Amino acid sequence: AQSVAQPEDQVNVAEGNPLTVKCTYSVSGNPYLFWYVQYPNRGLQFLLKYITGDNLVKGSYGFEAEFNKSQTSFHLKKPSALVSDSALYFCAVRPYGQNFVFGPGTRLSVLP
Amino acid sequence: GAVVSQHPSRVICKSGTSVKIECRSLDFQATTMFWYRQFPKQSLMLMATSNEGSKATYEQGVEKDKFLINHASLTLSTLTVTSAHPEDSSFYICSATGPRNDEQFFGPGTRLTVL
Numbered sequence: 001a002q003s004v005a006q007p008e009d010q011v012n013v014a015e016g017n018p019l020t021v022k023c024t025y026s027v028s029g030n031p032y033l034f035w036y037v038q039y040p041n042r043g044l045q046f047l048l049k050y051i052t053g054d055n056l057v058k059g060s061y062g063f064e065a066e067f068n069k070s071q072t073s074f075h076l077k078k079p080s081a082l083v084s085d086s087a088l089y090f091c092a093v094r095p096y097g098q099n100f101v102f103g104p105g106t107r108l109s110v111l112p
Numbered sequence: 113g114a115v116v117s118q119h120p121s122r123v124i125c126k127s128g129t130s131v132k133i134e135c136r137s138l139d140f141q142a143t144t145m146f147w148y149r150q151f152p153k154q155s156l157m158l159m160a161t162s163n164e165g166s167k168a169t170y171e172q173g174v175e176k177d178k179f180l181i182n183h184a185s186l187t188l189s190t191l192t193v194t195s196a197h198p199e200d201s202s203f204y205i206c207s208a209t210g211p212r213n214d215e216q217f218f219g220p221g222t223r224l225t226v227l
Contacts, residue, residue, distance in 0.1 A: 099158060
């Protein structure tokens with residue numbers, strides 16, 4: 001079965017420190033990979049995606065993600081966290097020709 | 113570009129009534145739209161995939177007679193929750209596949225509360 005794992009329910013980081021939100025996946029083939037952010041009572045906002053090319057993908061609001069094919073991971077990173085980054089983050093994969101599969105989400109809290 | 117809207121953003125209804133939620137792609141034509149349901153502190157659960165002009169494809173366990181989906185045009189899909197019950201209370205999110213068909217654009221969601 002195709003699945004996406006986000007091993008941490010919650011990540012706490014101090015403002016100004018680097019942050020990492022982890023994602024690993026188990027799908028067939030070479031899927032497209034995505035990160036979305038969700039603020040309370042809002043829909044999902046696109047952050048970044050990986051389709052092909054450079055393993056380090058840069059996205060919105062200073063976020064970036066690194067694709068590691070051997071580890072089937074796509075961790076989200078930001079060099080310096082802001083309090084306003086506090087939100088729910090979803091990793092998603094889209095196997096070729098199939099629907100999206102979402103991870104369970106990771107709640108990020110950036111402490112002032 | 114690629115903006116998806118939902119209406120209403122919040123609705124409260126009595127048990128037994130039907131509620132319609134609209135999902136619109138504002139600046140692109142969406143051949144495929146998706147409806148998700150999200151419970152508190154949980155991930156999105158795909159309910160159905162809707163293609164313009166054809167019947168929706170429902171995920172296993174989703175009652176098609178309870179959650180009616182209509183995708184009448186390339187910019188509008190509607191989800192009707194029929195004979196709503198309190199357990200249908202949830203956050204419903206739609207999305208649409210963009211022109212390049214390689215990502216989804218999400219609406220802001222609709223919070224449904226059934227009393």
